[in-house]
Amino acid sequence: MDRSWMKRPRISEEYDNGVEGFLKFAKDNAFDVGGLYFCPCLKCLNGRRQCLDDIRTHLICDGICPTYTKWIWHGELPEMSSTPPTGPVDEQVGDYIEDMLRDLGQEGFRQAHAPYYDTLDNDSKIPLFIGCTKYTRLSVVLALVNLKARFGWSEKSFNESLLLLKNMLPGDNTLPKTHYEEKKILCPVGMEYQKIHACRNDCILYRHEFTELRNYPTCGVSHYKVSFGASSEVGSTYIDVLSKVCWYLPVIPRFKRLFANAEDVKNLTWHADGRTKDGLLRHPVDSPQWKKVDELYPVFVEDPRNLRVGLVSDGMNPFGSLSCNHSSWPILLIIYNMPPWLCIKRKYIIMSMMITDSRQQGNDIDVYLAPLIEDLTKFWVEGVDVYDRNAHKSFRLRAMIFCTINNFPAFGNLSGYSVKSHLACPICEKDTSYIQLKHDKKTVYTRHCRFLKPFHPYRQLKKAFDRTSEIDSAPIPLSGVEVFDRVKNICNIYGKTHKKDGAPKNIWKKRFIFFDLPY
Known part of the structure; x- marks a missing residue:
């Protein structure tokens, strides 16, 4: 069926005839629920069901989604598509x-x-x-x-x-x-996955020397759920249900699979031999951070197939209901060796871990990241032998975490910095400027004009901000070495029930696990 009418003006006769033809097609082929069909208008986008008269009104008033050329929501089979596949x-x-x-x-x-x-x-x-x-x-x-x-x-x-x-x-x-x-x-x-048992209070993962433990000795919580009416003491009856599980998808076989396809291998070296080098920032490869890595680790840079990945994490409610007490934390890896139009495609984004619980992990997320950090350490120190389908020979693959991507609360969980206090800015730290509002008890952060250029006109706008001229200079962000100096002496204690009683308060709550990576 001709779809050219979808791009015609809505006041044209051709568009009206096309709408009527679409409605007839949907009535003859689509699966309806009580006479209701999916509406493909620009507002509904096949997300809501309407009667045919309402769909007609929506399509004439709002227009049809121009990219909906395959009417799969209205009974069109893939073979009936106007754009046939490349081959059977x-x-x-x-x-x-x-x-x-x-x-x-x-x-x-x-x-x-x-x-x-x-x-x-x-x-x-x-x-x-x-x-x-x-x-x-x-x-x-x-x-x-x-x-x-x-x-x-x-x-x-x-x-x-x-x-x-x-x-x-x-x-x-x-x-x-x-x-x-x-x-x-x-x-x-398929790829393998690991079901790792976890302490209910996020103290440890039951692996390595803790694999056979029934109760973690520090918090005393059972490895398994205790049967109804029994206590968690020795001699209690356990049922075969784990208290908490972390799903880990090992990255080593997944990185190996990337090199099993010759076309993917060519894309993995795009950053070295396929990009336009004109000084413009189009990709992380053009950033100062990428060049800094090139300077610090020339051995790593020698082979352009070595992977630089971005670690992405955030908490979400998979059920879409705010009343549901559940939190899931996916840990994703983005391959930045690839061109920008591929590295963000779902096909090349690797899920390495899924943490699920009714409570957020907070600073204890390092407990769950340990398997991933161990594999990434192996990639850096020893490397992994991988077969290159394009070159038809094996080589030693290395990989590193190039950056992390997360929102501000997730940044606090990963880094251990306190992002909910008066000193919530990790750049300003103790020089953070704030005002505590008197009536609603909220904290407002001020004096952001100091991050502008020295003679920017906003620096003199007293009435628009906090009635003062901001002539002071912006604080200098901490380097990795300076952050390490602040956290190197912190003793990490994980678990929801463990508190460091008597310990001095610090805006850095832990020595985060990324410092275990050699680089």
Whole structure:
């Protein structure tokens, strides 16, 4: 169906006819709920259901979203799209099955995952049904999962589609019935994850020397949930439910996977051989911080494939309800070796950790970051052998945290600086200028004009600010060495129940874990 009317003026006859054609298409093909359909106007953006008359009014008054050229919310199948895909999905998948099996069949993988590899290898040879020579069980599973990912199918609709396809095929077909069965077939292709047990009070992670502990000796809280009516003392009955779990997705196999694709390897060296060097700031590679790293660590810079990543973290409520007492902290890594149009794509943003609880971790977040810091330390000190698909040889990969990205409260949790007191500015520290409002007891921070140029006119605007001229100069931000001097003697004590009684108050609450990195 022609979509050119979507860009015509709303007062034109062509636009009116297009709206009527769209409404007829939606009525014939879309799934309605009590006569209500998704509205694609510029205000609703397929986020609300309306009746057809209201949709007509919205489209004429507000206009239709110009990028909604594939009417997937109104019954259009992917094959009906006005922009056909570059090639059949089964051909795209089939071209890479042999390469995938060869990569997974390497000696190191086969020794560690021999049963999984053998099952995957067998599925690549089993026909979809007796007499079928074009499709195997593995190729069909890969093609269907690829479609699910490309077009955002829900798991429920995907299961219904699988059941329908299985009933349509001959009775001896080997197609899985559910998405869960498909994931079991593809489990060797996926990345590993670690379920790390944690203390309920954020004191420790039950790993290394603490793995077998039932109770953490300092706070006395049970490793597992205690059965109803029992106490946490010795001899109590435990049920097999963990008190708290941290999900860690190791970064070493994920960084290795980046170099398994030849095109991705070329993008990972863009910062050295693909960018325009004209002195303009378009990417972190043009920043003074990047050049400073080049000066301090020439050995690291010698190989442009070595990774510089940005660590992103913040707390969120995944349920979208303020009444729900739940907090999730994802820890993400952004690869800054890539060009700016790729490094922020979801495909290349790596989730390394997920911390979930009803309470925020606060300064105790360092307890959960320990596995990630250990892997990143290994990348810096020893390096990791990685196979470069573009060069067809292995090399020693190193990586470093180039920067952290977070809002101000998350900055306080990561750095240990007190961002909620009168001295909340980490640049000014004890020179922070503030006023305590008399009636509503709020703190207002003042004298920001000192950060302007010496003869800026705002410095003389007394009435617009706090009725004083700001002629003093701005404080100089602390360097990494100066921050380390302030926190190096702080003894870190983690846990919600542990307080340093009698200890002198300090605006720096901890020696944050990033100082464990050699750089």
